[in-house]
């Protein structure tokens with residue numbers, strides 16, 4: 088549900104959300120995680136991580152367990168302290184950061200109050216939907232609900248114009264599903280069918296908690312979602328932005344989808360006569376337009392009601408929150424029990440006032456020194472990338488020149504925003520968590536709308552400082568590293584440089600390579616979606632990326648579940664390019680600063696072990712199935728095995744020979760960046 092086109096190192100589940108960190112220094116190869124009985128040439132992932140994998144099962148409240156979770160846990164301890172202090176400070180001046188953050192956390196933690204309030208905080212919304220008499224009123228209501236953070240039917244947002252990156256434009260996109268992806272509705276295997284049945288049961292039981300006893304409620308709602316899903320693009324199709332760039336004059340939009348009454352929708356958003364609109368999935372909107380004609384207002388209202396329930400359940404009393412967890416946490420993701428309430432409180436606070444919380448977080452964990460050091464690593468990795476580009480045998484001088492122009496114009500951001508979002512106009516009251524959630528959503532919506540017609544806000548971040556992740560934005564042509572990922576085990580100023588190059592170095596390389604993956608490479612240095620490739624080079628590039636699609640298609644999880652090579656292509660290119668240039672940078676570094684052998688490992692060996700150890704993870708089968716369908720990243724195991732099996736420098740570092748499983752003959756290896 089990401090609003091903007093951006094590529095993270097791990098799954099970006101939502102625009103706002105998530106986590107934090109302080110971890111003990113780890114200065115070298117973590118030998119205690121390794122399984123030295125495994126030959127590095129047969130399965131390097133197990134060689135580097137086997138003991139850790141055997142000893143670190145997924146905790147009951149989680150669906151997956153990895154370095155990203157471990158760092159998040161440590162960050163949570165810091166955030167807990169911040170939030171508890173803020174919540175205890177009941178004398179903080181109204182309007183202050185402490186008052187806002189503290190009130191949110193206090194209201195979430197007060198389950199007695201939440202239980203006593205029942206559905207009260209949602210009643211005005213409920214009432215309004217009930218009162219709708221006709222489809223005209225419904226559209227205005229949908230606009231209001233979108234503003235409050237309640238999704239239904241479709242999505243609307245303001246973002247950079249992909250083909251005119253110096254201005255903002257309105258986008259309309261497919262949305263409105265309660266399951267994580269359209270494939271959950273269309274796939275015919277047994278597991279998908281079971282999930283659909285469980286979802287319908289979940290709708291019925293949840294509706295009962297809200298006092299709805301209509302026995303057709305779930306089937307009415309599901310029928311609409313099913314129609315939306317059938318006309319939604321797949322995730323793989325949605326990677327291609329060119330196909331989703333359909334610009335219409337406002338009058339044409341109104342004429343194309345008359346039943347959707349976009350004049351009312353835009354009026355409700357106080358946008359009069361926008362110049363043009365981008366419709367990301369025209370077939371989806373055409374079908375929605377006909378659904379609005381064929382379905383009765385009662386059924387459409389049922390669907391809208393369900394969306395209001397579904398959004399609110401995690402924030403109402405404990406029985407609602409538990410019900411929501413049973414479906415989304417347990418059935419879909421495999422977690423056995425809810426996280427402790429304070430952790431849920433952190434997630435909730437991050438989702439509404441994450442940037443305010445981030446300001447308090449970076450005061451505690453971020454040092455300008457780490458920014459300086461990571462910035463120097465970026466310098467070196469950019470240099471290494473230039474050398475690689477100049478050496479490429481398959482690319483013409485003409486395209487190389489353009490690639491270097493793009494590489495030289497990358498912007499960098501580290502730690503946290505130079506200019507924070509101004510939350511002055513966000514009012515936080517002591518009434519209820521849910522009502523504050525709605526206020527915060529309205530605040531963000533207004534902030535987003537205020538961008539229209541203004542110059543691009545280059546200070547804006549699309550991730551929180553406390554999120555353990557990093558991203559590349561093609562329209563801003565920038566790489567961004569939140570404070571949370573600039574910590575051990577990803578980066579440690581005291582660590583062996585070989586390990587830092589294999590961990591944060593590979594992450595930096597990964598983000599830079601996103602500017603040159605199958606989609607990122609379609610954007611120029613100025614952030615516009617416009618090709619700078621010669622035809623011949625493009626053909627060469629696609630031949631190589633096709634080989635990578637086939638390679639990953641051949642990998643299977645849970646014995647029979649294949650990775651989707653096309654969905655994960657961009658990330659697989661970024662992993663491969665990223666590790667290749669990080670290795671080149673290590674070699675540049677060691678030529679000037681020779682590194683010793685440590686505990687029998689050469690610097691090159693430590694580099695590859697460090698990389699493989701970043702991606703160690705255990706996951707529940709439910710979570711694996713969900714991620715294979717929805718995550719554009721390959722599972723950690725294949726991020727390691729797939730990437731290394733194309734790298735001659737890896738074979739050399741460990742003396743891997745023909746006949747070993749990790750080995751690939753030179754003519755079978757993929758060469759891209």
Ligand SMILES: [Zn+2]
Pocket residue numbers: 094095096097597601658661
């Ligand atoms: Zn990525």
